[in-house]
Amino acid sequence: MFAVAWGGNEFTPLLVMYRLDHGYSPVVVDSFLFAYVFGIVPALLIGGPLSDRLGRRPVMLPAPFIAAAGSLVLATGADSSALLIGGRILSGVGLGIGMAVGGSWLKELSASPWDPRAGAGSGARRAAMSLTAGFALGAGAAGVLAQWAPWPSALAYLVHISIAVVSGVALLAAPETRPAVPADQRVPLREDLRIPAAGHRRFRYVIAPVAPWVFGSASCAYAVMPALMAPHSGGRPVAFSALLCVVALAAGFSIQALGRRIDTPRSARAVVVALAILVVGMAVGAVAADRLTVPLALAAAAVLGGGYGMALVSGLLEIQRIARPDDLAGLTAVFYSLTYIGFAVPAAMALCVQAWPTVFSYPMLFAIGAVVAVASLVLVVLRSGVDTESGDSESTPLRRSRIYPAG
Numbered sequence: 217m218f219a220v221a222w223g224g225n226e227f228t229p230l231l232v233m234y235r236l237d238h239g240y241s242p243v244v245v246d247s248f249l250f251a252y253v254f255g256i257v258p259a260l261l262i263g264g265p266l267s268d269r270l271g272r273r274p275v276m277l278p279a280p281f282i283a284a285a286g287s288l289v290l291a292t293g294a295d296s297s298a299l300l301i302g303g304r305i306l307s308g309v310g311l312g313i314g315m316a317v318g319g320s321w322l323k324e325l326s327a328s329p330w331d332p333r334a335g336a337g338s339g340a341r342r343a344a345m346s347l348t349a350g351f352a353l354g355a356g357a358a359g360v361l362a363q364w365a366p367w368p369s370a371l372a373y374l375v376h377i378s379i380a381v382v383s384g385v386a387l388l389a390a391p392e393t394r395p396a397v398p399a400d401q402r403v404p405l406r407e408d409l410r411i412p413a414a415g416h417r418r419f420r421y422v423i424a425p426v427a428p429w430v431f432g433s434a435s436c437a438y439a440v441m442p443a444l445m446a447p448h449s450g451g452r453p454v455a456f457s458a459l460l461c462v463v464a465l466a467a468g469f470s471i472q473a474l475g476r477r478i479d480t481p482r483s484a485r486a487v488v489v490a491l492a493i494l495v496v497g498m499a500v501g502a503v504a505a506d507r508l509t510v511p512l513a514l515a516a517a518a519v520l521g522g523g524y525g526m527a528l529v530s531g532l533l534e535i536q537r538i539a540r541p542d543d544l545a546g547l548t549a550v551f552y553s554l555t556y557i558g559f560a561v562p563a564a565m566a567l568c569v570q571a572w573p574t575v576f577s578y579p580m581l582f583a584i585g586a587v588v589a590v591a592s593l594v595l596v597v598l599r600s601g602v603d604t605e606s607g608d609s610e611s612t613p614l615r616r617s618r619i620y621p622a623g
Contacts, residue, residue, distance in 0.1 A: 219383035220314035221350025223283035223307050229359035229458035246563035251301045253556045255308025264316035264549030271396040272321040280384035283310030284377045291373035316549035319343040324393035340532035341476045352465030359458015411546040421599035422484045423534050425592040430527045432558030437464035437520035439562040445513050464517040468525025475529040484600035486530035491593040494523035502582035
């Protein structure tokens with residue numbers, strides 16, 4: 217999971233390089249960032265249920281090698297938008313499999329008989345921290361190499377290929393946790409792709425409102441802010457972009473252990489805290505986008521990164537609370553698919569500013585984001601009494617459960 221996350225985010229600090237050195241426009245560059253969603257989402261939605269059907273191992277094993285193939289295409293395609301998009305999609309496929317299947321596999325390995333000492337929620341925390349560490353170190357290494365090492369358009373990707381291949385070989389030793397369903401007992405695949413738990417009221421009213429903020433906040437921190445700060449970064453725009461990535465993701469990584477302690481089955485407290493942090497983060501982002509100073513940019517990245525980390529781990533904990541064993545991988549995939557909607561935010565912001573410059577500015581768009589975060593927070597607070605019993609969908613009556621008392 218660390219290796220595929222590295223491959224997914226090594227591209228981000230290089231956005232400034234592609235814009236300044238290769239002549240791509242801001243909208244096109246941000247579209248490259250979003251392109252890998254077209255690999256992630258299908259891999260999430262198909263890979264998760266497929267691993268429930270075939271087992272975790274056969275679906276997960278190709279992931280690091282697909283991610284390595286994506287890096288190989290990106291290393292050779294700096295001046296080709298088609299190759300950059302193709303490489304990003306391959307990276308997305310590897311990451312999508314890693315997130316949905318790897319997250320479920322890791323959750324199952326974080327319990328008896330494989331790890332009897334693991335506490336409740338260890339699987340969600342380990343998955344979230346593995347991804348965040350990969351995102352942060354991949355971005356940091358890529359930015360440093362692109363700024364100061366030779367072959368700025370290729371070397372970072374070659375480093376990732378090595379990491380992915382080594383991790384892929386090491387993955388062979390991991391034990392299977394979910395045996396394949398016998399062929400004569402399998403339902404049609406289209407039935408496996410249905411995720412009834414996605415209709416659970418708690419999923420709709422607590423998890424869905426926070427999910428797009430996971431990468432919506434992160435992408436604002438390490439895609440939008442670096443582009444705005446490029447002329448104000450002391451002549452090192454790629455390195456400064458990497459620094460903002462690392463600051464945001466380090467904050468996200470650090471807060472995830474706290475998120476597990478804040479989380480409780482008696483309320484949606486962790487999700488509420490995540491959205492409250494995001495309100496503050498978007499407000500700080502508005503000020504930073506207006507002033508364009510290094511300290512404010514770093515502060516915005518840190519707060520937005522903290523919101524990202526809390527949103528990610530709280531969402532995963534909620535998923536693991538309401539999912540049935542047969543729905544875990546699939547529901548995790550649906551959650552991650554919603555999180556990646558957030559990667560459309562930088563492209564949407566750039567398009568608004570480019571198409572309607574007299575109407576929109578980045579400070580205004582960050583302020584609008586803060587208002588939307590407040591609306592999400594209010595919705596979750598009002599509906600956080602929805603019960604957490606797993607398995608029911610649209611037909612589940614809206615009621616207060618024993619563990620969600622009124623008030």
